[in-house]
Amino acid sequence: MANRKVLVFNNEKCTGCRSCVVGCSLYHDGECGKVVSRVAVVRNERFGESFVVGCDGCTDAPCAAVCPTGACAMDVTAGIAKINADKCIGCKECAMVCPFGAINMHYKTGKAFKCDLCEGREQGPVCADWCPSGAITYQNVDVAFKIKRREKLTEKLQAAKIGEEV
Amino acid sequence: MYGWAGQRLRVNLSNGEITKEPLSYEYRRKWVGGRGFNSEVIYNEMPPTMDPYDPEARVCFGVGPMSGSAAPSTGRVTVSAKSPLTGGHGDANMGGHWGAEVKYAGYDQIIIQGRAKKPVYLWIDDDKVEIRDASHLWGKYPREADQMIKEELGDEDIHIMLIGPAGENMVRYACCFNDVWRAAGRTGTGGVIGSKNLKGIATRGSGTVKIADPKKMMDVCDGLRQKMKTDVMKEGLYQYGSLVLINVANRDGWFPWKNFQEGAHPLADNMSGETHAATVLKHREGCFACPICCGRFTQIKEGKFAGEEFGGPEYEHAVPTGPRCGILEDANDIWHNARLTNDYGMDGIECGGTIAAAMEWYEKGLITTKETGGLELEWGNEEVVETLIRMIAKREGFGDILADGADRAADRLGLGDKGHYYSITTRGMTLPGDDPRGLGFGYGLSFAVGTRGGCDHLRSLCCLELSGALYPGLNTKLLGDERANRPVTTVGKPYMVYYEENQKTTTDCLNVCCFTTHWSYAVQTEDQVDYLNATTGLNFTEEEFQEVGERVYNLERAYWNRHMSGVREDTVPERFLTEPMPQGVDYQTNVGATFPLNDMLKKYYRYRDWDPKTGFPSAKKLKALGLENVAKDLEPLRAKYVSEAEKKKKKWYC
Amino acid sequence: MAVMTKAEAKKFMEMDDRMIDILDFLRDKGVFNEQIHRKILLSGYFRLVEYLEKEKIITGKQAKDAQENGFDDLIGALQ
Numbered sequence: 001m002a003n004r005k006v007l008v009f010n011n012e013k014c015t016g017c018r019s020c021v022v023g024c025s026l027y028h029d030g031e032c033g034k035v036v037s038r039v040a041v042v043r044n045e046r047f048g049e050s051f052v053v054g055c056d057g058c059t060d061a062p063c064a065a066v067c068p069t070g071a072c073a074m075d076v077t078a079g080i081a082k083i084n085a086d087k088c089i090g091c092k093e094c095a096m097v098c099p100f101g102a103i104n105m106h107y108k109t110g111k112a113f114k115c116d117l118c119e120g121r122e123q124g125p126v127c128a129d130w131c132p133s134g135a136i137t138y139q140n141v142d143v144a145f146k147i148k149r150r151e152k153l154t155e156k157l158q159a160a161k162i163g164e165e166v
Numbered sequence: 167m168y169g170w171a172g173q174r175l176r177v178n179l180s181n182g183e184i185t186k187e188p189l190s191y192e193y194r195r196k197w198v199g200g201r202g203f204n205s206e207v208i209y210n211e212m213p214p215t216m217d218p219y220d221p222e223a224r225v226c227f228g229v230g231p232m233s234g235s236a237a238p239s240t241g242r243v244t245v246s247a248k249s250p251l252t253g254g255h256g257d258a259n260m261g262g263h264w265g266a267e268v269k270y271a272g273y274d275q276i277i278i279q280g281r282a283k284k285p286v287y288l289w290i291d292d293d294k295v296e297i298r299d300a301s302h303l304w305g306k307y308p309r310e311a312d313q314m315i316k317e318e319l320g321d322e323d324i325h326i327m328l329i330g331p332a333g334e335n336m337v338r339y340a341c342c343f344n345d346v347w348r349a350a351g352r353t354g355t356g357g358v359i360g361s362k363n364l365k366g367i368a369t370r371g372s373g374t375v376k377i378a379d380p381k382k383m384m385d386v387c388d389g390l391r392q393k394m395k396t397d398v399m400k401e402g403l404y405q406y407g408s409l410v411l412i413n414v415a416n417r418d419g420w421f422p423w424k425n426f427q428e429g430a431h432p433l434a435d436n437m438s439g440e441t442h443a444a445t446v447l448k449h450r451e452g453c454f455a456c457p458i459c460c461g462r463f464t465q466i467k468e469g470k471f472a473g474e475e476f477g478g479p480e481y482e483h484a485v486p487t488g489p490r491c492g493i494l495e496d497a498n499d500i501w502h503n504a505r506l507t508n509d510y511g512m513d514g515i516e517c518g519g520t521i522a523a524a525m526e527w528y529e530k531g532l533i534t535t536k537e538t539g540g541l542e543l544e545w546g547n548e549e550v551v552e553t554l555i556r557m558i559a560k561r562e563g564f565g566d567i568l569a570d571g572a573d574r575a576a577d578r579l580g581l582g583d584k585g586h587y588y589s590i591t592t593r594g595m596t597l598p599g600d601d602p603r604g605l606g607f608g609y610g611l612s613f614a615v616g617t618r619g620g621c622d623h624l625r626s627l628c629c630l631e632l633s634g635a636l637y638p639g640l641n642t643k644l645l646g647d648e649r650a651n652r653p654v655t656t657v658g659k660p661y662m663v664y665y666e667e668n669q670k671t672t673t674d675c676l677n678v679c680c681f682t683t684h685w686s687y688a689v690q691t692e693d694q695v696d697y698l699n700a701t702t703g704l705n706f707t708e709e710e711f712q713e714v715g716e717r718v719y720n721l722e723r724a725y726w727n728r729h730m731s732g733v734r735e736d737t738v739p740e741r742f743l744t745e746p747m748p749q750g751v752d753y754q755t756n757v758g759a760t761f762p763l764n765d766m767l768k769k770y771y772r773y774r775d776w777d778p779k780t781g782f783p784s785a786k787k788l789k790a791l792g793l794e795n796v797a798k799d800l801e802p803l804r805a806k807y808v809s810e811a812e813k814k815k816k817k818w819y820c
Numbered sequence: 821m822a823v824m825t826k827a828e829a830k831k832f833m834e835m836d837d838r839m840i841d842i843l844d845f846l847r848d849k850g851v852f853n854e855q856i857h858r859k860i861l862l863s864g865y866f867r868l869v870e871y872l873e874k875e876k877i878i879t880g881k882q883a884k885d886a887q888e889n890g891f892d893d894l895i896g897a898l899q
Contacts, residue, residue, distance in 0.1 A: 015449075015450050015451050015452035015456075015459040015461070016451060016452055017451075017452025017453065017454065017455065017456045017457075017459050018263065018266075018452075018454055018455060019391070019452070019455055019456065019457060022234075022235070022236040022240075022454070022455045023236055023387075023391075025236075025374065026235075026236040026377065026380060026383060026384055026387070027384060029374075030377060030380030030381075031374040031375060031376050031377055031380070032234055032235045032236050032374055032375040032377060033234065033270055033373060033374030033375060034270070035270075035372050035373075035374060036374055042323070043263075043323075043345075044322075045312070045345040045346045045347065045477070046309045046312060046313060046346050047463075047475070048448050048449035048451065048463025048465075048475070048477060049449065050449075050451070107372065126388075129388075129391075130388075130391050130457070132394070132395075132400075132404065132452065132456070132457045132458065132459050133404070133450065133452075133459060639888070642865070642887070642888070642889065642890040643864065643865065643866045643887070644864040644865060644866070645839065645864070645865055645890075646838065646839060646865035646868070646890045646891040646894065647838070647890045647891055648890060655836075656836045656837070657836045657837065658836070658837050658838075658839075659836075659837060660837045660840075661837055661839040661840065665864060668862065691863075691864075708862075708863045708867075709858075709859045709862045709863050712862040712863060713862055716862065765836070766837070769837050769840065772840050773839075773840050773861070790858070
C-alpha cells in the first residue's frame with residue numbers, strides 16, 4: 001500500500017482551466033467535452049474560486065460497496081475502483097453514493113463511468129500530466145503527505161520568521 | 167461532423183424569430199469559423215450606410231472548429247459588430263469558458279439582430295432557445311446579473327455572456343464579458359448589444375466536439391502541452407499575468423505615461439506583475455483548456471478601496487486608467503479603476519485613453535473647468551479619474567461627451583485638429599498601452615493599417631519583435647532575418663506584420679488563444695495545421711491556413727474601404743512620428759526614438775497587394791482570395807476615394 | 821547557382837526588409853511561377869530555402885546555412 005500512487009488534488013492551485021477535463025475526455029472517449037470526462041472542475045467565477053473534483057481512490061470505496069452487479073469493483077493492483085461497463089446496469093447507485101460526485105452516467109450508454117487512472121498510459125493520468133499549475137499530481141500517497149507536511153510547516157515558519165530550512 | 171457543430175443560431179429580437187442555419191462545407195472551408203464567420207456576416211449583412219445602433223444591426227458571436235477541443239486554449243469567442251466608436255468594422259475577442267459551452271450546445275456562431283421591446287436575455291440550453299425577461303437584470307453589474315441568472319435557472323455551472331450598465335447606456339466603447347470578468351474589450355460591441363435591449367446570453371451545452379483522428383489529436387495536443395511546461399513565456403505569464411510586461415515596457419520605453427508624453431517612469435514597478443503577485447493576487451485563473459493560465463483575480467487589501475475584488479487586470483486593462491492618466495504612486499488606485507471599468511462594462515483602454523486625452527486638453531488649455539463641469543483634470547488625480555469613469559458609464563455631464571470617445575469628444579467640444587492631436591487614435595480607436603517608439607516598429611506599422619480601427623496591437627500581435635528573441639532562430643525561419651527580433655528597428659518589419667496578421671487572423675477563426683502562438687511561440691503554424699486537420703479530418707496546408715487569414719483580413723479592409731477609409735487614414739498619432747522619446751529612467755533603451763512609419767508602409771502595401779494610391783486591395787488579390795463580389799463592390803469606389811471632394815474630408819472616424 | 825549579379829546582391833543586402841523584393845526578383849527571373857511565389861510568401865522564408873534546394877538552385881549545404889543564418893547567406897548562395 002505504501003507504494004500506491006493516487007491522484008492528489010490541491011484546490012489552492014487550481015486555476016479552473018479544465019485542461020484536465022478536456023484531456024481526460026479526449027484520451028478515454030476520443031471526443032472532447034465535460035460530459036465525457038471523469039474529472040470535473042467547479043468554479044465560482046464571481047469570486048475567483050475553482051475546485052477540481054476527481055476520484056480520490058478510496059480504499060474502502062463506497063461505489064464498489066453499493067454496486068448490485070459487481071460492475072464497480074476494487075482493482076487491487078491499480079489501487080482504484082473500476083467499472084466494468086458490460087456488467088453495469090446504469091442504476092446510478094455508485095454515482096449517488098460517491099462522497100465527491102466523481103462518478104457520472106455516460107450519455108451514449110447510460111452506464112456509469114469513472115476514473116481508471118488512465119490505465120496503460122505510459123506518462124500516467126492525463127489530468128495530472130496536463131495540469132498547468134500542479135493542482136492535480138499523481139504521486140505515491142506517502143510521499144504526497146510528506147510533501148504536504150513540509151509545505152505547511154514552511155508556511156508557518158515563514159510566517160513566524162523563524163529560520164529558513166526545515 | 168468533426169470539429170464544427172455545423173450550424174449557426176440566428177435570433178431576431180424584434181419579432182422573436184429563432185432560426186438554426188446549417189453551415190455548408192464550402193462556407194466552413196472558406197471562412198473556417200470565429201472571426202471569419204463574423205466578418206463575412208458583417209460585410210454582407212451590414213451596408214456602410216447603416217448606423218451601428220440601428221435595430222437591424224448585427225452582432226455576432228463566433229467560435230471555431232477548435233473551440234471546446236483539447237488543443238491549447240480553446241475557450242475564445244470573437245464578438246463582431248459595426249463599431250459605434252469608429253463607424254467601421256469592429257470586433258473583440260474574449261477568453262473564459264463560454265465559447266466552449268456554445269460549441270457544446272451545438273452552435274458555431276450566434277447572430278443577434280433586431281431590437282427587443284424591453285430588456286431580455288437569451289437562454290440557450292442545447293437545442294432549446296428561449297428569450298427571457300431581463301428587466302430585473304437591467305442596470306446590474308455583470309457579477310450581479312451572473313448570480314441572479316444562475317439562481318433563476320437553477321444551475322450554477324452554466325456560462326453567461328453579459329454586458330454592464332455602460333453597454334445599456336450605449337457608451338461607444340462599452341464591452342461584453344463572459345464568466346463575469348473575461349472581456350471582449352474593444353470597439354464598443356457592448357453598446358450594440360445594449361442597443362438591442364439584450365442583457366446577456368446564458369448557455370448550457372451537453373454535447374461534445376467530435377474529433378476525426380483522436381489518436382493523432384492526442385499526440386499533437388500532448389506534445390504541445392509538454393512543450394508548454396518549460397516554455398519561458400508561459401512561466402512569466404503564469405506567475406505574473408500579462409502585468410509581467412510592466413518592467414519590460416518601462417525598460418524599453420513603451421510604458422504609457424501621461425497620454426504617451428513619455429515612455430518610462432521610475433515608479434513603474436509599483437504596478438508590475440511581480441508586485442501584484444506579492445500584494446493583491448487572490449487567484450491565478452485559466453481560460454478553457456489553457457496551459458498558460460495568465461488570468462488574475464485581484465483583491466485590494468489596504469487603503470480606501472480595501473475589500474474590493476475583481477477578475478483581472480491585464481496589462482492593457484491596468485495602464486490606461488493608471489499611468490496613462492498619471493496615476494502610479496498608489497497601485498491600489500489603479501486596481502480600483504480597473505475594477506470600475508469591469509463592473510460598469512467598458513473598454514479600459516478606450517476609457518482611460520479618452521480621459522487621458524481630456525487631461526492633456528486641460529493641461530494645454532484647450533478646455534477648462536467650464537467644459538468639465540468644475541472637475542480639475544490634473545494628472546494623477548485619482549478622485550477625478552474615478553469620478554469620470556462613473557460619469558462616462560452613466561453618460562452624465564462631461565462624462566456624456568467622453569463616452570463618445572476622444573475624437574468625437576474633440577468635435578463636440580469644437581477643439582479642431584489641436585484636440586485630435588492629443589486623442590492618440592487611428593480611425594477613431596485609441597492606442598493600447600504600447601508606445602510604438604518602444605514597442606515597436608512592427609506594432610506601430612500594424613497600428614496604422616489594422617482592420618478594427620488602427621490603434622490595435624491584436625491585429626498582428628507581432629511579438630516576433632519582442633518575445634521572438636526568446637525563441638532563437640524563429641525570426642530567421644519565418645522572415646529570413648534574426649535582426650528583426652528587436653522592437654526598435656525597421657528590419658524585416660513589413661513582412662513580419664504581413665505574416666503575423668495573417669497568422670493571427672486564422673488563429674481568431676479557429677478561435678484559439680493567440681497567447682499560445684504570439685507572446686509564447688510554443689505553438690507554431692505547422693502545429694495549428696496539425697491539430698486542425700486531426701480535429702476536422704481535412705487536409706489544410708500551411709499555405710491554406712495563412713490564406714484564410716489573408717482572405718478575412720482583406721474582407722475587413724474592404725469593409726473600411728466601402729466607408730471611404732484607406733491610405734489617407736493609414737497613419738499613427740502624430741506624436742509618435744514627430745516627438746522624440748524623452749528620458750524617463752536612466753536604463754531606458756529608446757531615448758530619442760521616433761516612429762518611422764513611412765519607411766515601412768509602402769513596402770507593406772506590396773506584401774498585401776494594396777493599391778498605394780488608395781490603400782484598397784487590388785482586384786487581382788481579391789479575386790485570388792475568392793472575393794469576387796468584394797472586387798465588384800470596390801470597383802466604383804476607387805476613383806471616388808481619390809476625388810478632390812473626398813480628399814477634403816478629414817476622417818478621424820467613419 | 822548564380823541567379824543574381826554582384827550588384828543586384830549588394831542592393832538586396834542593403835535592404836531592411838527583403839522578402840517581397842527577392843521573391844519578385846526570382847519570379848521575374850523565371851525561377852518560379854506566380855503560384856509558387858504566392859505559396860512561399862504566405863508560408864515564410866524557410867519555404868523559399870526549401871524550394872530552392874529542391875530545384876537544385878542551391879546545394880544542400882547552402883540550404884542548411886541559409887536556414888540557419890537567413891537572407892545574408894541565401895543571397896551569397898544566389899550570386
